[in-house]
Amino acid sequence: MIEMLNATKLTLLISRNVVHNENLADVLNFISQEDIDWEIFSSLIQHHELLPITYILLKDKSGLIPPSIYKRLETGYFYSLANNMLLWDQFLAIARAFNDWDSPLTPLKGLSFIGDIYPDINYRSMVDIDILVREESLSLAGDILVNMGYNKCLGGLTEAYWRKKQCHIAFLKQLSPSRSVLVEVHWDLDFKRQIDPILPLLWKRTEEKNIEGQRIRFLSCEDTIFSLALHKRRFGNILSLKGVCDLACLINKFKSQINWEYILKWSRTSRIRTTLYFSLAQVNLIDDNIISKAVLKDLGVPYWKRQAIHKLIFKNTFSFADINKTYLMAHFLLYDSIWEPINYIINIPQEQFAKFYGFTPYSEKASLLHRMRLLYMPFGFNSPRRYVGAH
Amino acid sequence: MQGKTVYKKNPNFVARKIDDEIILVPITKDAADFEAIYNLNNPVSVKLWELIDGKRNIEKIEEKVLEEFEVKPEKLEKNIKEFMGDLKKIGAIQ
Numbered sequence: 001m002i003e004m005l006n007a008t009k010l011t012l013l014i015s016r017n018v019v020h021n022e023n024l025a026d027v028l029n030f031i032s033q034e035d036i037d038w039e040i041f042s043s044l045i046q047h048h049e050l051l052p053i054t055y056i057l058l059k060d061k062s063g064l065i066p067p068s069i070y071k072r073l074e075t076g077y078f079y080s081l082a083n084n085m086l087l088w089d090q091f092l093a094i095a096r097a098f099n100d101w102d103s104p105l106t107p108l109k110g111l112s113f114i115g116d117i118y119p120d121i122n123y124r125s126m127v128d129i130d131i132l133v134r135e136e137s138l139s140l141a142g143d144i145l146v147n148m149g150y151n152k153c154l155g156g157l158t159e160a161y162w163r164k165k166q167c168h169i170a171f172l173k174q175l176s177p178s179r180s181v182l183v184e185v186h187w188d189l190d191f192k193r194q195i196d197p198i199l200p201l202l203w204k205r206t207e208e209k210n211i212e213g214q215r216i217r218f219l220s221c222e223d224t225i226f227s228l229a230l231h232k233r234r235f236g237n238i239l240s241l242k243g244v245c246d247l248a249c250l251i252n253k254f255k256s257q258i259n260w261e262y263i264l265k266w267s268r269t270s271r272i273r274t275t276l277y278f279s280l281a282q283v284n285l286i287d288d289n290i291i292s293k294a295v296l297k298d299l300g301v302p303y304w305k306r307q308a309i310h311k312l313i314f315k316n317t318f319s320f321a322d323i324n325k326t327y328l329m330a331h332f333l334l335y336d337s338i339w340e341p342i343n344y345i346i347n348i349p350q351e352q353f354a355k356f357y358g359f360t361p362y363s364e365k366a367s368l369l370h371r372m373r374l375l376y377m378p379f380g381f382n383s384p385r386r387y388v389g390a391h
Numbered sequence: 392m393q394g395k396t397v398y399k400k401n402p403n404f405v406a407r408k409i410d411d412e413i414i415l416v417p418i419t420k421d422a423a424d425f426e427a428i429y430n431l432n433n434p435v436s437v438k439l440w441e442l443i444d445g446k447r448n449i450e451k452i453e454e455k456v457l458e459e460f461e462v463k464p465e466k467l468e469k470n471i472k473e474f475m476g477d478l479k480k481i482g483a484i485q
Binding site: 078081082085086088089120121122175176179 | 405407409414416418419427428
């Protein structure tokens with residue numbers, strides 16, 4: 001049994017409040033009654049990218065929080081809000097341009113939740129704009145973005161490399177010398193595998209909505225669950241509670257409508273049961289009443305793997321020790337077969353390689369070491385990892 | 392002639408109403424510059440911002456505000472002058 005620090009318990013209480021939005025009294029009681037290490041709490045909510053929601057919950061309770069921590073929350077909140085406003089503004093402009101060409105796009109991750117599972121853009125931090133387009137529309141999507149002032153970012157690699165090894169291409173627009181916006185144009189939710197496409201009904205199941213004057217297609221709830229789960233395979237912050245809250249909020253909100261039969265069928269057909277199990281098991285960390293035990297059982301993940309997943313989540317979600325090892329180990333618990341993660345690691349895309357080892361993505365150093373990765377990996381394994389996506 | 396002046400919002404600012412506040416973010420300032428984010432947090436300021444559309448002059452804006460808020464016209468005129476001055480200073484309106 002792992003003894004939780006009060007700072008950890010508070011972080012979990014805040015995560016639960018993101019999902020249920022009715023436990024603020026529990027949060028405030030806990031702060032009033034318990035001795036909290038605020039520095040650890042501050043590190044945890046930054047690591048888990050929960051700073052905006054924490055500020056929203058506690059902004060009227062500044063007397064309960066040390067002034068320096070409150071200031072940090074406030075600054076982080078406004079930084080995140082300003083960044084999100086710029087991203088949202090750009091996203092709407094992109095949606096408008098795609099509509100002009102009658103070329104559908106669907107937002108992925110954070111952007112797709114605004115006004116739906118989160119009330120507005122201030123609740124959740126975002127790093128970039130992720131959109132999904134049909135693979136056959138990729139060239140047009142690139143042309144539209146270039147016309148809007150974006151530049152393709154191939155990171156010193158060829159476009160053929162990105163098309164073959166990745167499922168997105170990045171575009172960057174410099175708004176000013178110090179401000180830029182990154183758009184990742186995805187044409188699939190996962191890298192090319194032997195099973196292709198992984199979710200063939202995905203576009204048919206999208207739904208069009210009018211968002212601030214723009215027609216925008218959204219993934220179905222079920223395919224959004226898949227997209228969040230599959231995102232973990234790209235060496236992001238796999239154990240981040242932000243992603244867990246996204247999934248928990250989504251499932252909690254649509255629990256009576258979710259077609260679990262579709263999810264179970266395609267998780268088997270597309271061999272993504274383990275990734276899905278990992279993500280759903282993480283939701284249990286926040287609240288074990290959201291996911292039905294029958295669904296977890298029906299995914300049919302082997303017993304040893306289920307145990308390993310639960311152990312990894314409970315032991316490492318709140319630990320900063322051996323982060324590289326944790327992330328590498330987690331990667332072996334995201335695939336249905338053992339060969340896929342091995343193949344992925346050997347052929348790791350440069351961007352993920354840079355993120356994993358804490359290099360600046362697309363830098364010369366990252367590019368060079370990526371080319372020498374089979375030699376570098378055993379030596380670089382213990383090097384400290386920075387969180388590129390964390391503020 | 393302040394009353395006949397027509398202001399328009401600077402397209403290099405992104406604005407959004409969050410709860411009851413208008414948040415203004417200049418897209419050309421440093422992303423980490425906390426001081427470069429502005430919030431208009433009283434109801435009259437929010438209304439004034441919403442009424443700036445590049446077509447209405449200050450007199451029309453004043454009339455609209457007086458329809459909705461109980462405020463003395465002289466005081467409102469002074470407040471609008473200060474408010475527009477502040478927005479011009481930060482570059483949010485032109």
